[in-house]
Amino acid sequence: MxxxxxxxxxxxxxxxxxxxxxxxxxxVVAVIGPNGAGKSTLLRxxxxxxxxxxxxxxxxxxxxxxxxxxxxxxxxxEVGMVFxxxxxxxxxxxxxxxxxxxxxxxxxxxxxxxxxxxxxxRFGVEDLARRRPAAIxxxxxxxxxxxxxxATEPRLLLxxxxxxxxxxxxAMALRVELAQHLREYDGVVVLVTHDALDAMTLANRVLxxxxxxxxxEGTPAEVARRPQTEHVARLVGLNVLRGTSTGTDVRxxxxxxxxxxxxxxxxxxxxxxxxxxxLTVQExxxxxxxxxxxxxxxxxxxxxxxxxxxxxxxxxxxDVTPGSATQLGLAPxxxxxxxxxxxEITVYALTSTLR
Amino acid sequence: MTARGPALGRPPALLLVPAxxxxxxxxxxxxxxxxxxxxxxxxxxxxxxxxxxxxRLSLVTSLAAVVVVVAVGIPLAWLLARVDFPGRALLRAxxxxxxxLPPVVAGVALLSGLGRSGLVGRLLDDAFGISLPFTTxxxxxxxxxxxxxxxxxxxxxxxxxxxxxxxxxxxxxGASRWTVFRRVTLPLAxxxxxxxxxxxxARALGEFGATITFAGNYPGTTRTMPNAIYxxxxxxxxxxxxLSVILLLVSVAVIALLRERWFDQxxxxxxxx
Numbered sequence: 001m002x003x004x005x006x007x008x009x010x011x012x013x014x015x016x017x018x019x020x021x022x023x024x025x026x027x028v029v030a031v032i033g034p035n036g037a038g039k040s041t042l043l044r045x046x047x048x049x050x051x052x053x054x055x056x057x058x059x060x061x062x063x064x065x066x067x068x069x070x071x072x073x074x075x076x077x078e079v080g081m082v083f084x085x086x087x088x089x090x091x092x093x094x095x096x097x098x099x100x101x102x103x104x105x106x107x108x109x110x111x112x113x114x115x116x117x118x119x120x121x122r123f124g125v126e127d128l129a130r131r132r133p134a135a136i137x138x139x140x141x142x143x144x145x146x147x148x149x150x151a152t153e154p155r156l157l158l159x160x161x162x163x164x165x166x167x168x169x170x171a172m173a174l175r176v177e178l179a180q181h182l183r184e185y186d187g188v189v190v191l192v193t194h195d196a197l198d199a200m201t202l203a204n205r206v207l208x209x210x211x212x213x214x215x216x217e218g219t220p221a222e223v224a225r226r227p228q229t230e231h232v233a234r235l236v237g238l239n240v241l242r243g244t245s246t247g248t249d250v251r252x253x254x255x256x257x258x259x260x261x262x263x264x265x266x267x268x269x270x271x272x273x274x275x276x277x278x279l280t281v282q283e284x285x286x287x288x289x290x291x292x293x294x295x296x297x298x299x300x301x302x303x304x305x306x307x308x309x310x311x312x313x314x315x316x317x318x319d320v321t322p323g324s325a326t327q328l329g330l331a332p333x334x335x336x337x338x339x340x341x342x343x344e345i346t347v348y349a350l351t352s353t354l355r
Numbered sequence: 356m357t358a359r360g361p362a363l364g365r366p367p368a369l370l371l372v373p374a375x376x377x378x379x380x381x382x383x384x385x386x387x388x389x390x391x392x393x394x395x396x397x398x399x400x401x402x403x404x405x406x407x408x409x410x411r412l413s414l415v416t417s418l419a420a421v422v423v424v425v426a427v428g429i430p431l432a433w434l435l436a437r438v439d440f441p442g443r444a445l446l447r448a449x450x451x452x453x454x455x456l457p458p459v460v461a462g463v464a465l466l467s468g469l470g471r472s473g474l475v476g477r478l479l480d481d482a483f484g485i486s487l488p489f490t491t492x493x494x495x496x497x498x499x500x501x502x503x504x505x506x507x508x509x510x511x512x513x514x515x516x517x518x519x520x521x522x523x524x525x526x527x528x529g530a531s532r533w534t535v536f537r538r539v540t541l542p543l544a545x546x547x548x549x550x551x552x553x554x555x556x557a558r559a560l561g562e563f564g565a566t567i568t569f570a571g572n573y574p575g576t577t578r579t580m581p582n583a584i585y586x587x588x589x590x591x592x593x594x595x596x597x598l599s600v601i602l603l604l605v606s607v608a609v610i611a612l613l614r615e616r617w618f619d620q621x622x623x624x625x626x627x628x
Contacts, residue, residue: 049527073526074526075528075531077527079527081524085520087520089521089524089539089543090543091542091543091545100525100528100530100538101528101529104525104528104529104530148528149527149528152528152529
């Protein structure tokens with residue numbers, strides 16, 4: 001039986017969140033999706049801060065919220081929550097912040113502080129115990145925030161973009177540390193993130209939300225290889241075109257056509273990497289059967305390559321060498337042809353919830 | 356910030372001149388008061404038992420009013436800032452009423468409510484033999500009535516200015532609503548509470564209209580400093596000036612003391628950063 005089993009339904013004017021989430025002890029579920037997809041609402045509903053309109057939240061044998069009138073308040077659930085803005089209590093020192101949870105749950109002050117010290121040590125910030133939150137760095141503050149959430153020994157740890165507010169270097173270091181701590185943690189972690197790297201390095205499962213529904217669920221590798229939504233394709237840096245397949249011919253949503261090497265029937269995603277796209281100024285005459293005219297919308301360095309965005313089809317990304325970018329005179333507004341070989345394109349069925 | 360060469364050009368005369376007029380208007384009466392003060396008489400006046408009585412009464416009643424205001428004002432401010440209930444806007448309007456009510460009207464209203472034959476006053480008198488008008492307790496009631504809105508508005512503003520997300524974090528950490536209030540909400544609103552406290556105290560200390568209407572002007576029991584100044588003005592204007600200066604000095608001294616404490620805290624806060 002899953003440790004966490006939840007059907008979260010929250011209705012708001014204009015959009016509805018309706019998603020099922022089940023996870024076993026030790027699972028780290030990354031929730032990704034565009035802004036407004038319902039990621040934060042999902043976390044808040046699990047925490048008990050936002051009431052469900054329907055569905056249930058069960059943790060172990062306990063029903064936290066659910067059919068009928070059962071509803072535990074946030075303070076009665078065994079959750080720890082970490083917010084993007086950290087929200088350390090500014091009037092309490094670091095030690096008192098971490099001891100706040102145990103103290104609120106009735107642990108005597110001395111013991112609560114002892115536990116808090118233990119958590120600060122595990123996060124390598126014990127020397128900050130007597131400092132105020134205003135006197136520590138962003139990376140340190142996020143370590144303290146996570147320690148504070150874990151100090152109540154929750155069975156469900158909710159992380160809302162824990163690394164988003166940090167500088168790139170600091171986030172990188174903390175990501176490695178966090179991965180270590182999450183491996184040692186035996187509850188369920190739900191991690192909302194905008195960063196593909198977080199999902200790949202911290203999570204063993206990915207839940208993709210799109211407009212309040214689960215668009216895809218799987219291991220990070222699966223989701224990255226075969227993204228179902230454009231948002232995830234962007235996150236992992238792939239081109240994904242949606243269309244209807246008959247044999248190896250795919251009719252795309254906007255009327256354009258595409259040929260792949262893998263036959264399929266019905267609604268599909270056609271996926272290919274930006275480096276599989278060739279750009280030319282003249283209409284190509286070679287064997288490549290997928291060619292579309294378009295206008296360059298942006299050009300930016302990407303690693304050792306140059307990443308070009310085109311308005312061809314429903315928007316394409318192409319990686320070219322700096323040399324050919326110069327030679328083709330690539331700049332916003334430039335008309336080019338994009339070519340993709342059929343063998344470079346993977347076609348797979350569209351998930352049922354997105355049809 | 357310097358007047359010389361600001362990026363957006365010189366401040367326009369159309370704003371500078373009225374601003375200067377406002378400063379002159381505010382400063383002139385105070386300067387005149389200080390200029391008219393018979394300073395050599397001051398020590399003698401300060402030991403006058405009647406004046407000492409008035410001064411002591413003023414301090415006791417205004418501080419008692421602050422205690423009352425804090426005890427009921429913080430919960431009311433919290434309710435207005437944190438709990439969504441029907442009629443909240445109406446309640447907030449009600450809180451503001453004493454702020455705009457002429458003090459003498461406040462006094463008459465208090466008499467109608469808590470006077471011997473008043474709505475509640477009669478019940479108090481019948482049941483417990485308590486009569487508030489024309490007593491020192493009545494002075495505290497009048498002070499509290501006029502000072503409460505200042506305090507509630509200040510604290511409510513401070514509560515609204517601090518993110519409710521702190522309350523949410525505290526709840527996920529297992530804190531009950533009362534613990535959240537005590538350990539998170541209230542400390543975070545601390546500066547606003549302090550500011551409201553000073554405002555309320557200053558308002559109570561200077562209270563005249565509602566006090567004299569509801570509590571009268573009896574030496575020793577209800578003759579506070581403002582009442583004493585009013586009384587003196589009718590017989591001995593010089594004495595009124597002296598009393599006024601004393602009240603002014605007391606107010607300034609308290610504000611200065613508080614400011615110094617605030618200033619220290621601000622410096623400590625800056626050092627921590």
